[in-house]
Amino acid sequence: MASVAPNTNTYDFAIDEEFDPAKGIRLDNLPPFARRLRAAADVVWEDGYNQPFLRELGNGTLKQERFAFYLLQDYRYLADYAKVHALALTKTRDPEVMKFMVNVQNSIFSVESSVHRKYMAGFGVSESEMNNVRQSAFARAYTSDILSIAYGGDLLDILVAVLPCAWVYADYGQRLAKEFADTLDTNPFRTWVDMYKTEEFWQGSVWLIEHIEHMVQGLGEERLQELEEIFCNGVQNEYMFWSSAYDMQYSWKPQWDKAR
Numbered sequence: 001m002a003s004v005a006p007n008t009n010t011y012d013f014a015i016d017e018e019f020d021p022a023k024g025i026r027l028d029n030l031p032p033f034a035r036r037l038r039a040a041a042d043v044v045w046e047d048g049y050n051q052p053f054l055r056e057l058g059n060g061t062l063k064q065e066r067f068a069f070y071l072l073q074d075y076r077y078l079a080d081y082a083k084v085h086a087l088a089l090t091k092t093r094d095p096e097v098m099k100f101m102v103n104v105q106n107s108i109f110s111v112e113s114s115v116h117r118k119y120m121a122g123f124g125v126s127e128s129e130m131n132n133v134r135q136s137a138f139a140r141a142y143t144s145d146i147l148s149i150a151y152g153g154d155l156l157d158i159l160v161a162v163l164p165c166a167w168v169y170a171d172y173g174q175r176l177a178k179e180f181a182d183t184l185d186t187n188p189f190r191t192w193v194d195m196y197k198t199e200e201f202w203q204g205s206v207w208l209i210e211h212i213e214h215m216v217q218g219l220g221e222e223r224l225q226e227l228e229e230i231f232c233n234g235v236q237n238e239y240m241f242w243s244s245a246y247d248m249q250y251s252w253k254p255q256w257d258k259a260r
């Protein structure tokens with residue numbers, strides 16, 4: 001494995017600082033429940049940013065086959081992620097929420113998946129290969145988890161389950177763009193970083209955080225803990241998605257890959 005220096009910068013997320021509504025929701029200005037979620041996931045969140053896949057993607061040394069493995073799994077993941085948003089539509093009659101869910105589905109297919117398709121075309125992988133990829137155990141566990149929440153849970157469960165997908169990517173995208181700004185121009189993964197570093201992408205998390213914040217008002221501690229667990233599981237799943245792609249691992253144990 002290429003050795004890449006860990007990120008030693010102090011991160012902006014300040015757990016003790018009061019939320020200032022005048023500044024709006026930002027990575028370093030979070031309302032109380034979002035701050036609680038972010039704090040509960042902090043160890044995994046920071047380990048996630050510092051894992052080899054993200055370090056090497058940031059400095060441009062990630063092996064193409066690892067990135068391709070990730071993109072293929074992610075292409076399939078995104079289809080299920082779109083279904084989760086479609087199921088969220090069935091849990092509400094609020095037109096604003098419905099519109100948000102439709103917009104996310106649209107941007108999954110018109111923005112995110114199309115970046116994946118362009119990369120894969122450059123790697124010589126056909127669309128039919130993309131559609132027929134064998135799903136890894138880790139990717140299946142993650143999508144099964146969010147789909148089961150989408151089928152069985154209420155709207156709030158779903159908003160909390162998709163929040164790590166939006167927020168982790170926005171956070172890492174912005175941090176990678178800042179940390180590796182000097183070399184990003186020649187980085188083969190620049191398009192990927194560019195997609196997630198934008199204010200527009202972050203605004204999806206802002207919408208979720210605002211709505212979750214509003215919906216948790218008056219809920220008891222037991223329910224808040226359930227939501228915290230959904231969120232932390234999601235952040236762990238995000239970590240494992242990259243980590244298993246780095247190892248190009250399809251099965252729970254690497255030796256089981258060879259048996260297939």
Ligand SMILES: Cc1ncc(CN)c(N)n1
Nearest residue numbers: 074077112165166169241
């Ligand atoms: C696994 C995963 N999680 C989140 C994202 C960002 N939509 C993504 N593309 N892939």
